[in-house]
Amino acid sequence: MEAFLPVGFLLIFALLLCIGLFTVKRLLGPRNPVASKLAVYECGVTPEGSARAPFKTAFYLIAVLFLLFDVEAAFFFPWALVYRQSLSEGPALLIAMLVYMALLVLGLVYIFRKDCLKLN
Amino acid sequence: MEAMDLIVTAVKTAIIYLGMVQVVPIMLIVERRGAALIQDRPGPNRVGPFGLFQPIADVIKMMMKEVTIPRQVNKALYLLGPFLVLFPASLVIAAIPFGDFFTLFDRNYVLQVANIDVGILYVLAIGSLGIYGILFGGWASNNKFSLIGAMRSSSQIISYEIPLGLAACSAVVWYGSFSLREMVSIQEGTLLGVLPNWGIFYQPLGFLLFFIAAFAETNRLPFDLPESEAELVAGFHTEYGAMDFGTFFMAEYMNMATMSGLMVSMYFGGWHLPWISDATLLQWLGSRNLLAALQVLTVIVKIAVFMLIFVWVRWTIPRFRFDQLMRLAWKNLIPLGLFNLVLTALILYFKGAA
Numbered sequence: 358m359e360a361f362l363p364v365g366f367l368l369i370f371a372l373l374l375c376i377g378l379f380t381v382k383r384l385l386g387p388r389n390p391v392a393s394k395l396a397v398y399e400c401g402v403t404p405e406g407s408a409r410a411p412f413k414t415a416f417y418l419i420a421v422l423f424l425l426f427d428v429e430a431a432f433f434f435p436w437a438l439v440y441r442q443s444l445s446e447g448p449a450l451l452i453a454m455l456v457y458m459a460l461l462v463l464g465l466v467y468i469f470r471k472d473c474l475k476l477n
Numbered sequence: 478m479e480a481m482d483l484i485v486t487a488v489k490t491a492i493i494y495l496g497m498v499q500v501v502p503i504m505l506i507v508e509r510r511g512a513a514l515i516q517d518r519p520g521p522n523r524v525g526p527f528g529l530f531q532p533i534a535d536v537i538k539m540m541m542k543e544v545t546i547p548r549q550v551n552k553a554l555y556l557l558g559p560f561l562v563l564f565p566a567s568l569v570i571a572a573i574p575f576g577d578f579f580t581l582f583d584r585n586y587v588l589q590v591a592n593i594d595v596g597i598l599y600v601l602a603i604g605s606l607g608i609y610g611i612l613f614g615g616w617a618s619n620n621k622f623s624l625i626g627a628m629r630s631s632s633q634i635i636s637y638e639i640p641l642g643l644a645a646c647s648a649v650v651w652y653g654s655f656s657l658r659e660m661v662s663i664q665e666g667t668l669l670g671v672l673p674n675w676g677i678f679y680q681p682l683g684f685l686l687f688f689i690a691a692f693a694e695t696n697r698l699p700f701d702l703p704e705s706e707a708e709l710v711a712g713f714h715t716e717y718g719a720m721d722f723g724t725f726f727m728a729e730y731m732n733m734a735t736m737s738g739l740m741v742s743m744y745f746g747g748w749h750l751p752w753i754s755d756a757t758l759l760q761w762l763g764s765r766n767l768l769a770a771l772q773v774l775t776v777i778v779k780i781a782v783f784m785l786i787f788v789w790v791r792w793t794i795p796r797f798r799f800d801q802l803m804r805l806a807w808k809n810l811i812p813l814g815l816f817n818l819v820l821t822a823l824i825l826y827f828k829g830a831a
Binding site: 368381383397398407422423426433438445451474 | 486487489490491494498540541542543544545546547548549556560563564567568570571590591592593594598619620621624625628631632635636638639642643646647649650653654655715716719720721723724803804807808811812815818819822823825826829
């Protein structure tokens with residue numbers, strides 16, 4: 358745990374920088390709010406409707422797929438760490454990884470076949 | 478830990494952090510002059526000799542600008558957004574090794590903010606937190622351009638996170654360690670007597686994947702779809718002005734520096750000079766601290782080269798279309814990343830068996 362102590366220092370410094378930037382901006386910047394200045398900027402055209410509009414489900418799908426694949430990729434990390442040391446004990450870990458990888462590739466192929474990533 | 482250690486560590490952390498923040502003004506001028514060089518125009522050359530004081534002028538301008546909080550925004554999240562991007566960008570620096578160690582009052586201190594033994598995991602975990610700031614900022618702005626920019630940005634960053642993680646994973650398999658410091662120390666010496674013993678010669682595909690994903694992770698051209706100014710005004714930071722915009726900007730450059738630092742540590746030998754071992758250098762220089770200074774200089778030069786490549790690519794390659802971008806990540810980079818992982822494992826296995 359002691360190795361992470363300097364990260365605590367860094368955290369404090371980063372916080373100080375954020376607070377500093379925020380304060381400096383508040384203190385130095387003039388304020389002269391005008392109704393049109395505070396309006397939505399959409400290239401000068403009067404905005405139509407709200408920006409709280411529904412967006413494409415494709416984005417949602419990507420987030421779901423990311424969760425699946427990133428969790429699966431995260432399972433590789435412990436394997437990656439011990440793989441080098443396990444080489445002397447035969448191919449057990451290699452085979453286990455290949456089986457797991459095959460499942461992953463199967464999932465990936467399924468995504469492509471279903472065309473989940475259609476974005477246009 | 479004693480009080481002395483604590484003070485030295487705090488000062489060291491402050492110096493490294495301030496050094497990394499200096500990347501921002503330096504890159505401001507380098508990027509603008511670099512763009513001018515590539516586009517065959519003079520670029521900013523009025524403020525100070527050769528326009529070298531331009532970043533100072535830029536920063537003063539940003540700080541003196543009017544603070545506007547648009548009427549329609551969700552105020553708390555809007556104000557929080559930029560800092561949620563800057564904060565993780567500041568924290569990831571901790572894992573990058575700048576050198577072996579230096580000696581002060583007969584004690585050795587590592588030239589790194591923290592000697593974390595899970596360096597890669599730390600970077601991947603903290604680095605991806607920046608996405609919250611982008612999403613909050615984009616959504617809270619209550620502007621259609623911001624919303625689209627934020628949605629694009631988040632799906633792009635999470636998509637490229639996977640090849641990035643897979644490339645890093647292959648590197649972990651190769652080095653057998655999560656610690657960036659250990660990875661760098663393995664890369665000392667030469668390969669076949671001619672090449673430096675750098676990771677890129679063992680993991681060329683991994684480096685390529687990491688390199689491409691790094692561009693997408695930092696929202697740089699050719700993957701700057703979230704900000705594509707021709708379509709989305711400025712993307713997720715459309716409604717931000719003054720120093721808030723500057724904060725996003727700072728975070729982008731600090732992320733670039735971190736990514737460059739990662740590539741240098743994982744694939745380009747970190748603090749090692751090519752062909753010369755640290756022991757020989759120590760003999761020549763005669764002092765541990767001189768060697769440490771040389772190592773820091775080496776890392777800085779290597780990072781600077783990558784930063785220049787970032788600028789060079791930005792002004793050379795046109796932007797992708799969004800579906801092409803997603804296709805590149807899912808149909809090319811992820812299968813290649815998996816392939817690289819299997820390849821690395823197989824090579825290691827047959828090398829070990831032979």
